[in-house]
Amino acid sequence: MIEHLYIHIPFCPNICPYCAFYKESAGRERVEKFLEALLKEADHWSDRLRPRTVFFGGGTPSALSVPQFEKLLSGLQSRLDLSGLEEWTIEMNPATVSSEKADLLRNSGINRISMGVQSWDNEVLKALGRTHDAKKALESFDILRAAGFDNLSIDLIFGVPGQSLDSWRESLEQSILMSPEHLSAYGLTYEEDTDFFQKLGRGEMTPDEGLEADQFELTRELLAPSGYRQYELSNYAYEGRESLHNSAYWSGADYLGLGPSAFSTVGSLRWRNIRETGIYSESTLQGRTGVDFEEEVTNAMKFSERAAFGMRTLRGISLEDAAAWEGPLREAQHHGLVNLSEDRWILTRKGRLLADNVAEIFV
Ligand SMILES: C[S@@+](CC[C@H](N)C(=O)[O-])C[C@H]1O[C@@H](n2cnc3c(N)ncnc32)[C@H](O)[C@@H]1O
Ligand code: SF4
Structure with a gap:
């Protein structure tokens, strides 16, 4: 569900x-x-x-x-x-x-x-x-x-x-x-x-x-x-x-988006509805799909998205979840962007200001 x-x-x-x-x-x-x-x-x-x-x-x-x-x-x-x-x-x-x-x-x-x-x-x-x-x-x-x-x-x-x-x-x-x-x-x-x-x-x-x-x-x-x-x-x-x-x-949960331009991610699929209200309404009412973009989301993609979002949430991410990015995170630590606190990687003050750069680690 x-x-x-x-x-x-x-x-x-x-x-x-x-x-x-x-x-x-x-x-x-x-x-x-x-x-x-x-x-x-x-x-x-x-x-x-x-x-x-x-x-x-x-x-x-x-x-x-x-x-x-x-x-x-x-x-x-x-x-x-x-x-x-x-x-x-x-x-x-x-x-x-x-x-x-x-x-x-x-x-x-x-x-x-x-x-x-x-x-x-x-x-x-x-x-x-x-x-x-x-x-x-x-x-x-x-x-x-x-x-x-x-x-x-x-x-x-x-x-x-x-x-x-x-x-x-x-x-x-x-x-x-x-x-x-x-x-x-x-x-x-x-x-x-x-x-x-x-x-x-x-x-x-x-x-x-x-x-x-x-x-x-x-x-x-x-x-x-x-x-x-x-x-x-x-x-x-x-x-x-x-x-x-x-x-x-x-946290990477499944969600459904209804209406024009809305994204959905359900299971291993992500899609976006048509970004034009007239066409969206017409095709939906005629029983056709109103989707204009679709991709498969692999577990690896979900994992890295969750890590990138996790870093923005200031609770950070656990050492275990971040194991795949340990090298670049150590490098970011060296530059004063992230810190380890109670076995979690979290943004420093400088890292909060440069959060988009830190997020690139997980892409
Ligand atoms: C969909 S709007 C909120 C509801 C309503 N449309 C409104 O503007 O009052 C979502 C929010 O995104 C933020 N927002 C939109 N464009 C932005 C931008 N270019 N830079 C920063 N914040 C933006 C605004 O704070 C806005 O309230
Ligand atoms: S254009 Fe519309 S959605 Fe965008 S900020 Fe203004 S009122 Fe909100």
Whole structure:
């Protein structure tokens, strides 16, 4: 049985200039057809699914209207055995939160919300092309708490050109004041096919790696005394509030992804659904497969992926699991990137800043 389900909702109210996730603006007819296709795909897998975790990601799942959510949620509830569900997360953009939606989600069994706040500084929000401001994010957070959600996560971004260390400190302090149970802090990446990537290429944006490293370090320094444990390079949580869904990915568990662009890994197969909503919907509704990429995942691949993820999770990896990479790890130790602690390889302070380089050891 597959225990982890990801559902990709590809619609966004506004396209952010740094974002490379598969998404498009929502048109009503297109959404309706997409929902039908998604439910048909869920039907197809229902016998093999008994999810412990469900994650609605995007795009912006919260861009769906209340009637669209009603259709999706009741459709999934009637098709899937959700009796073993422990965590059901939905990503929300603060601009699309309303009390009506929050109540519907809460009453339908969704028990965790991850909200894309990004920053509490309106200038930084503007630079990121976001449509919400800090006041709206605050209101949305309060709406979610009032609806009864006791497991909230906030996404923040650092390394944004023009974002000072003080601005980042204030965003962290404001987040701590709000006491979300979980916090993700991502360094801005310049993804291909985004406006930011083109601006970088034209020299109109200049990353400041030194400042970004200071912002990364400050994150841990400020969050730790407030009870947030860094359990993965970009993720911090109160004890027991780590994301079960993401932890399952990192431990190499099987997962099924529904919707356009969604990846799945089940047994020795990995595949990706078509990255175009219209074609995905059409082929799924016509009973054809909506897959555009497939590969076999060997045990050796799974083993090295688990090791690379394990290293990012700061628990590190055991000497035994890392035996195949002992030579390069000793070399990395020599360069001060990793350390041995209680028979586990873990990243050092320098290694946390250069984690992508360390991950290359396992490729
Ligand atoms: C699918 S979005 C979250 C939900 C919603 N779409 C939103 O933006 O509010 C996932 C998260 O990825 C992060 N993200 C997206 N593109 C990024 C980039 N280029 N660099 C760093 N973080 C990024 C943002 O923090 C964002 O909240
Ligand atoms: S960051 Fe979120 S709202 Fe912005 S384009 Fe990406 S998925 Fe959509």
